[in-house]
Amino acid sequence: MTPFKKTILFIHRWLGFISGLVVFIVSITGCIFCFQDEIQDAIHDYRKVxxxxxxxxxxxxxxxxxxxxxxxxxxxxxxxxxxxxxxxxxxxxxxxxxxxxxxxxYTGKITHTESPTSNFFIIVEYIHLYLLLPANIGGMVVGVSVIIFVVLMITGIVLWWPKRKTDRKRSLTIKWGGRWRRVNYDLHNVLGFYATSVAIILAITGLSIAFDWVREGIYATANLGKAHPEEKAVFKxxxxxxxxxxxxxxxxxxxxxxxxxxxxxxxxxxxxxxxxxxxxxxxxxxxxxxxxxxxxxxxxxxxxxxxxxxxxxxxSPGMKMNNMNYDIHVGQILGLPGKIIAFLASLICASLPITGFIIWLGKRKKSKTKKVKTVVHRRTVRQHLPADR
Known part of the structure; x- marks a missing residue:
């Protein structure tokens, strides 16, 4: 491995340690929330009249x-x-x-009353957005972790990128017949590669919810820097x-x-x-x-x-982009296929901290084993050396 890739691996590994737990929680709650409308329609009669x-x-x-x-x-x-x-x-x-x-x-008759704190999917949404912490604290923790995750996805692609063209096919497939450690390694790298483009889109739309500066950045970028003051006017x-x-x-x-x-x-x-x-x-x-x-x-x-x-x-294009933010984030901008894509991408993102941690544990154990073997080998050699005269 080149010094450059060693540096990238170091960054990738430690950023993973820092954000892994939050990324797992945010990703798994995102999976659950993707189909919340369909699930609630199926189990709650009050959502239909x-x-x-x-x-x-x-x-x-x-x-x-x-x-x-x-x-x-x-x-x-x-x-x-x-x-x-x-x-x-x-x-x-x-x-x-x-x-x-x-x-x-049609009649005004009350059919159901509920507190947001009693609705499972609203609780899942609060975990996804704030980790059930106060909004200003939880939103910041989630937002920073998602920014780190975007960096992780980019450094992951750099580490995954094969040196030779002949290695690309192997890098795009999972060797299911290999040992479990090899399968885990492939799951982390190959699935991570396939999910990256969708995951980054989900991350950016999520950051747009967490940070005003991201939302304003999307607005300005989509408008090519052109101002639209009428869209920000406050009417009283x-x-x-x-x-x-x-x-x-x-x-x-x-x-x-x-x-x-x-x-x-x-x-x-x-x-x-x-x-x-x-x-x-x-x-x-x-x-x-x-x-x-x-x-x-x-x-x-x-x-x-x-x-x-x-x-x-x-x-303006910027306002349209911000308006479609939620629909993109949950995948429904593309209908049911979009929700399935968002669900699978979120599921893969939830698995990456786990498979990555297993890879790190395996390398750590392997490194310790090598050290033990080296020490034993040195002792054995010394025992068979002739004594100094």
Whole structure:
């Protein structure tokens, strides 16, 4: 091995020790989360409703029903998840904390209420994002570990790269008939090579969730450095109208306007900012439970006036890239095949710290054995040497 590759191996090995446990946890939880929608649809009846030939009831009714009997509670987020799916209201209750209140979107009847801390897949998501640590600490630990993992993937490719073209075929296959240590070695190198391109994409999209500077970097790169100040503008309501007008129907008006503006959208998110100058935002998603293609609307919370509309087609490449971040990260940007690819890549990533550690243990034991044999050999030779006269 050349001095260069010895240096790369040293870096690869110690970075693996530093980040291995976190990479394993993040990767294995990523595997589990890939198919969370499909699994939850299969096991939870409340995620489905009978489709009725009539429009959804108004968001104000959903909000009122969700807050009924919860004194002092607030609800800023209202979801219409799509045809055949429930509506949901995110309630912030002083006693019980955050609650998801699911309702029939045609009748307003509450079908299920749950705390995020009781949903298995939300817990898995929190582990994936924060290791169940405080968000600012856990997010940093995960983010730094993922950055290290990207370096590991690059150094791994350098170490794997065969010297001769004739060795490439051997380097791309696993020798299943070999000894278990050889199979483990091939699993680490060959599967690592095949997973690298997908794993780096998953890592970058994950870093975009963890760090604003990554998200801004993707935005700037996709836009080729061109600024789009209109996309970062913050719109505010006319706070002078507070208390002078009846605002109870504003979210209904905003929802209907967004529905008319995006008639083919399947899913809607309504956000009612509680701040004095806050606005009502509505996001219309083209496909249920997919977040890439969407139109966004902003309304004055007192007058209902449309302050801004940004259609998907009007968005810059950078904004589109950031909007598709989640769908890329879980693989659903390519549908079921994409989820399978993301699942397999995450599973391989989870195996790499294990197979790598086994390789290191094997080499360590081999090194100790060589030392013992050398010492024994020297002693034996000395015993047979003639004595000095």
């Amino acid at each position: 009978e489709v009725q030939n009539k429009p959804y009831i108004a968001p104000s009714i959903l909000k009122t029903e969700a807050l009924k009997g919860r004194k002092g509670a607030t609800a800023s987020y209202i979801y219409y998840y799509g045809i055949g799916r429930p509506a949901g209201v995110l309630v912030n209750d002083k006693k019980e904390g955050l609650l998801y209140v699911y309702q029939n979107p 309501s006319d706070s002078l109208l507070k208390g002078k007008v009846d605002t109870t129907q504003i979210i209904n008006k905003a929802y209907l306007a967004a529905r008319a503006g995006s008639p083919n959208a399947e899913m809607f998110l309504i956000y009612d900012d509680e701040a004095k100058a806050g606005a009502v935002g509505v996001t219309a998603y083209a496909k249920a439970l997919h977040y890439y293609k969407s139109d966004s609307y902003t309304f004055d919370k007192y007058s209902g006036k449309l302050l801004n509309r940004t259609a998907h087609e009007q968005k």
